[in-house]
Amino acid sequence: MSATGTLQIPHAPVRRRHEVRLRQLTLSRMVDLTPTMRRLTFSGEAMEGFVSLGFDDHVKMFFPAPGESEPRLPIVGPDGLEMPKDPPRPIARDYTVRSYDLSRGELDIDFVLHDHGPASDWARRVCIGDPGWIAGPRGSFILPSDFDAYLLMADESGFPAIARRLEELPAGAHVTVLLECAGPEGKIGLRTDADARIIWVHRGSAKAGESDGLIERLRDLDLPAGDVSAWIACESAMAKRLRSHLVTERGLNPKWVRASGYWRRGDSGVHDHFDD
Numbered sequence: 001m002s003a004t005g006t007l008q009i010p011h012a013p014v015r016r017r018h019e020v021r022l023r024q025l026t027l028s029r030m031v032d033l034t035p036t037m038r039r040l041t042f043s044g045e046a047m048e049g050f051v052s053l054g055f056d057d058h059v060k061m062f063f064p065a066p067g068e069s070e071p072r073l074p075i076v077g078p079d080g081l082e083m084p085k086d087p088p089r090p091i092a093r094d095y096t097v098r099s100y101d102l103s104r105g106e107l108d109i110d111f112v113l114h115d116h117g118p119a120s121d122w123a124r125r126v127c128i129g130d131p132g133w134i135a136g137p138r139g140s141f142i143l144p145s146d147f148d149a150y151l152l153m154a155d156e157s158g159f160p161a162i163a164r165r166l167e168e169l170p171a172g173a174h175v176t177v178l179l180e181c182a183g184p185e186g187k188i189g190l191r192t193d194a195d196a197r198i199i200w201v202h203r204g205s206a207k208a209g210e211s212d213g214l215i216e217r218l219r220d221l222d223l224p225a226g227d228v229s230a231w232i233a234c235e236s237a238m239a240k241r242l243r244s245h246l247v248t249e250r251g252l253n254p255k256w257v258r259a260s261g262y263w264r265r266g267d268s269g270v271h272d273h274f275d276d
Contacts, residue, residue, distance in 0.1 A: 011144050013142060015141055016139055017139045020081060023047065023050070023135070024044070024046055026130070027126055028128065036156065037113065037159065038110070040110075041108050042134070045105060047102060048102070050100060054140035055161050059097060059135065060081070061094075063092070063093070064122070072089070073090060096109070098160040107134070147227050148225070149176070149227075150229050151224075151228055152230075154178075155179075156181055162190075174224060177197065177198045178201060180202075180211065181203070182208075187200060199221075209237075209263075214234065230258070236262075239272070240259065254275075
């Protein structure tokens with residue numbers, strides 16, 4: 001207990017709510033990070049007031065329906081985004097805020113180019129100067145940087161968040177990273193001042209979401225001692241399996257194991273959470 005009688009919770013995360021705004025920006029740059037990942041940089045005066053405090057913050061992006069040039073958009077009401085009551089519903093997907101620079105009015109979003117889908121198709125054909133519509137983040141879930149060690153795991157969908165987390169961790173922080181991609185061509189560049197051990201898992205000819213590479217590599221991994229923060233983002237069923245292994249078989253504190261299904265095999269527009 002503290003002097004005031006308040007229980008101090010170790011390594012407690014912090015939640016911050018943000019004003020929700022719908023922004024129309026312009027695509028100003030694009031670069032292919034890998035054959036299946038493309039970074040799009042959006043800019044414009046509408047970036048004024050943009051806030052993202054957590055490495056896994058998400059914005060919602062809106063995309064035109066096939067054959068249309070502009071998306072169907074929600075409105076911003078007193079309770080946030082309000083979707084039109086009449087069909088069709090807006091086509092929207094959640095994307096990680098990879099980075100942003102208010103001095104330049106820029107926002108970076110990394111797209112995984114799947115075989116097919118409204119977001120991937122749009123990201124393949126979009127041109128410099130085209131508009132992009134985003135809303136959010138609605139809030140930030142800020143994980144502390146005072147753990148003894150960190151464990152980060154993801155498939156391609158979680159690469160942007162992990163790359164940002166590595167850049168933001170303090171110098172010398174002990175972090176182990178497991179990243180799954182199809183092969184060596186799927187590796188992205190990572191920058192960090194942390195003491196990082198990066199392990200790449202290649203699924204080969206297996207489809208994303210059908211490989212056991214992450215869970216098999218995790219079973220062979222010696223976990224660090226002390227208070228360990230684990231963060232997982234990948235296909236939903238795999239994220240649940242990885243979290244269960246860490247909590248039930250390896251004894252990690254469930255409050256320090258945050259797992260998200262950034263996508264679900266067979267579904268679209270899904271974002272699951274498996275935290276206590």
